[in-house]
Amino acid sequence: MPLQAGLFSAVSSAFVIDxxxxxxxxxxxxxxxxxxxxxxxxxxxxxxxxSPAVPPIQEDPPSEIVxxxxxxxxxxxxxxxxxxxxxxxxxxxxRYLRHAGGSxxxxxxxxxxxxxxxxxxxxxxFIESLPVMLQMxxxxxxxxxxxxxxxxxxxxxxxxxxxTALGLLFYTIIVIVxxxxxxxxxxxxxxGTLRSLWEGIGHQVISAPRSTSxxxxxxxxxFLSAALPLWMVVKNSATYTILRSKQAIVLMAQGLxxxxxxxxxxxxxxxxxxxxxxxxxxxQEVDHLSQGASPPQEPTPLPIPxxxxxxxxxxxxxxxxxGSTALATLEKTNANDVRCVSWILWNITDSEALDAxxxxxxxxRWFEDGLDVEPPYNLIISxxxxxxxxxxxxxxxxxxxxxxxxxxxxxxxxxxxxxxxEFVLKFPLPTILYSDRSIDQDLRHLLxxxxxxxxxxxxxxxxxxxxxxxxxxxxxxSNVLLHLSWANQGVPGMYPVHQDGGQDIIPFNAxxxxxLTSCIFFGWPVxxxxxxxxDKT
Amino acid sequence: MKCDDSRLDFYAMYKREATEYDMDYVxxxxxxxxxxxxxxxxxxxxxxxxxxxxxxxxxSLPSVLPS
Numbered sequence: 095m096p097l098q099a100g101l102f103s104a105v106s107s108a109f110v111i112d113x114x115x116x117x118x119x120x121x122x123x124x125x126x127x128x129x130x131x132x133x134x135x136x137x138x139x140x141x142x143x144x145s146p147a148v149p150p151i152q153e154d155p156p157s158e159i160v161x162x163x164x165x166x167x168x169x170x171x172x173x174x175x176x177x178x179x180x181x182x183x184x185x186x187x188x189r190y191l192r193h194a195g196g197s198x199x200x201x202x203x204x205x206x207x208x209x210x211x212x213x214x215x216x217x218x219x220f221i222e223s224l225p226v227m228l229q230m231x232x233x234x235x236x237x238x239x240x241x242x243x244x245x246x247x248x249x250x251x252x253x254x255x256x257x258t259a260l261g262l263l264f265y266t267i268i269v270i271v272x273x274x275x276x277x278x279x280x281x282x283x284x285x286g287t288l289r290s291l292w293e294g295i296g297h298q299v300i301s302a303p304r305s306t307s308x309x310x311x312x313x314x315x316x317f318l319s320a321a322l323p324l325w326m327v328v329k330n331s332a333t334y335t336i337l338r339s340k341q342a343i344v345l346m347a348q349g350l351x352x353x354x355x356x357x358x359x360x361x362x363x364x365x366x367x368x369x370x371x372x373x374x375x376x377x378q379e380v381d382h383l384s385q386g387a388s389p390p391q392e393p394t395p396l397p398i399p400x401x402x403x404x405x406x407x408x409x410x411x412x413x414x415x416x417g418s419t420a421l422a423t424l425e426k427t428n429a430n431d432v433r434c435v436s437w438i439l440w441n442i443t444d445s446e447a448l449d450a451x452x453x454x455x456x457x458x459r460w461f462e463d464g465l466d467v468e469p470p471y472n473l474i475i476s477x478x479x480x481x482x483x484x485x486x487x488x489x490x491x492x493x494x495x496x497x498x499x500x501x502x503x504x505x506x507x508x509x510x511x512x513x514x515x516e517f518v519l520k521f522p523l524p525t526i527l528y529s530d531r532s533i534d535q536d537l538r539h540l541l542x543x544x545x546x547x548x549x550x551x552x553x554x555x556x557x558x559x560x561x562x563x564x565x566x567x568x569x570x571x572s573n574v575l576l577h578l579s580w581a582n583q584g585v586p587g588m589y590p591v592h593q594d595g596g597q598d599i600i601p602f603n604a605x606x607x608x609x610l611t612s613c614i615f616f617g618w619p620v621x622x623x624x625x626x627x628x629d630k631t
Numbered sequence: 632m633k634c635d636d637s638r639l640d641f642y643a644m645y646k647r648e649a650t651e652y653d654m655d656y657v658x659x660x661x662x663x664x665x666x667x668x669x670x671x672x673x674x675x676x677x678x679x680x681x682x683x684x685x686x687x688x689x690x691s692l693p694s695v696l697p698s
Contacts, residue, residue, distance in 0.1 A: 177667070177668060180664045180668050183664050187664075190653070198646060199638075199639075199642050201646075202645050202649065209653075228670055431638070435641070438641075438645060442652070444644070450644045450645075453637045453641065454638055454641045457637075
C-alpha cells in the first residue's frame with residue numbers, strides 16, 4: 095500500500111507537470127518574442143507590416159508564484175525532515191537491540207535500562223510524529239497546487255480546491271470520531287493526543303476536590319499520631335519479650351562476646367540494657383561488654399536509616415567481608431532486579447516468567463530506586479487472589495505461586511513499614527480467605543501474617559516457630575526480620591513467642607540472620623553490605 | 632544459594648521474554664519507519680518536479696531585460 099501510494103504520487107506529479115506546461119504560457123515564448131522584436135527593429139524589410147511588440151517588463155515575480163513556491167518548498171523540506179527522523183529512528187532501534195557485553199544478568203540489566211529509557215523519553219512520539227509530518231507535507235503540497243493553479247486556470251483550480259477541502263473535511267471527521275471513541279478503528283496520532291488531553295482535563299476536574307481535602311499537613315499529623323505510639327509499642331514489647339527469654343539472651347550475649355571485643359562497639363541503648371541487666375542479673379563481664387573496651391564516652395547510637403528506604407550505613411567499624419565497592423555493586427544489582435521484576439510483572443503474561451518474577455520479588459529491596467511499586471504490588475495481590483477460589487481452597491498446581499505471592503506481598507508491605515507510615519497505608523495487606531485443610535503450614539503461616547494488620551503482630555507472627563514449618567520458611571523470615579531490624583533498630587534477634595517445637599529445623603543461615611538481628615538490636619555495628627547478602631553462610 | 636538459583640532462573644526467563652518482546656517492538660516500529668521512508672522517497676518527487684517548473688519560471692522572468 096505505501097509503495098502504491100508512492101508510485102501514485104510519482105505518476106500524479108508527472109501528470110501535474112505535463113498539465114502545467116500546457117496550461118501556462120511557456121517562458122521561452124517571451125524570449126522568442128523578444129528575438130522577433132529585435133529582428134523587426136534591425137531589419138524592418140524582412141517583415142514589413144509588423145510592428146515590434148516588446149513583452150511587458152516585470153521586476154518581481156508574481157505573488158502567486160512566490161506563495162506557491164514557498165508552500166512547495168515547505169512541503170519538500172518537511173518530507174525530507176521526516177526521512178531524516180525516520181533514518182535516526184532506525185539507528186536508535188539498532189542501538190536498542192545491541193547489548194553491551196558482560197554476564198547474562200548484566201546484559202539483562204542493560205537492556206532493562208534502555209527499555210526504561212524508551213518509556214521515560216518519548217521515543218514513540220518521534221515515530222508517531224512521522225505520519226503527522228507527512229500529512230502536513232501533503233497539505234502544503236495541495237495548498238501550493240491550488241494557489242498556483244488559481245493564478246493559471248480557475249476551472250482546474252476549483253477542482254483542486256474542492257478535492258483538497260474534501261480531504262481536509264474527511265481528515266477532520268476522522269480525528270473527531272477517533273477522539274470520541276477508543277474503539278473507533280479510524281485512529282490517528284492527532285486523535286490519540288486529543289483524547290489523552292481530554293481525559294487528563296477530565297481527570298483533573300474530577301480529582302481536584304479530593305486532592306484539596308487531603309492536605310500534606312493532615313498526612314503529617316496522621317503520621318505523627320500513628321508512628322510515635324507504634325514505635326514505642328514495638329520497642330517496649332520487644333524489651334518485654336526479650337526479658338522473658340532470659341536464658342536465651344544470656345547465651346546470646348556470651349556467644350557474641352568475643353566478636354564484639356574484636357570490633358569497635360557502638361554501645362547499645364543504655365536504658366534498654368539497664369532494664370535487661372537489672373532483670374536478668376547479667377554478670378559483670380556482659381555489662382563490661384555493653385560498655386565496650388574504650389573509656390566511657392557519650393553513647394553514639396547507630397544511625398537510624400532515613401525514612402525512604404535508603405540504607406546508608408555510616409558504620410566505620412570494619413567487617414571482614416565486603417567493602418564499599420561491593421555495596422555499590424549490590425545496590426546496582428538490586429536496582430536491576432527491581433526494574434526487571436517490575437517489567438516482567440507489568441508486561442509479560444507467561445506463567446513461568448511470572449512465577450520466577452514473583453519469587454524474586456520476595457527477596458529484593460523495594461523503594462530504594464524511586465520506582466513506583468504500586469503497580470507490581472497490586473499485580474502480585476491479584477495473582478495471589480487468583481490462586482484461591484471463593485471457598486478458600488487453593489487451585490490445583492497453584493500452591494507455589496500462592497506461596498511466593500504471599501511472601502512478596504508481605505515483603506513489600508514490610509519494606510513499606512520501613513519507609514514510612516504513609517507507605518504502610520499505601521500498601522495494605524489484602525484480606526485473603528483461605529481454608530486450613532488445603533494448604534500446608536508454611537503457606538498458612540504466611541497468610542496468617544496477612545490478617546495481622548498491626549506491625550507488632552506481624553513481627554510476632556514471623557517469629558513464631560511451629561511444628562511443620564520448613565527451613566525455607568525460616569530462611570526467608572529471618573531475612574525479613576533482619577531487614578526490619580536494620581530499618582527500625584527495634585526488633586530483637588531472639589523472639590521465641592510460641593516455641594513449641596521445630597527449632598531443630600532452623601537452618602544455619604537463618605540462625606546467622608537472627609544473630610545479626612540481635613547485634614543490630616544491641617546497637618553493635620553490622621555492615622550493610624553484609625546484610626544485603628541473602629546467603630550469609 | 633537458593634536465592635541465587637531463583638535469580639538465575641528469573642533472568643533466564645527474563646532474557647527469553649525480553650528478546651521476544653524486543654523483536655516484536657522493533658519490528659513494529661521498523662515497519663512504521665519503512666513505510667515513512669517509502670512514502671518520503673516518493674512524495675518529494677511531486678513538489679520537487681513542480682518546483683523545477685516554478686524555479687525555471689522564476690528565473691526566466693524578463694528581469695534581465697533593459698528597461
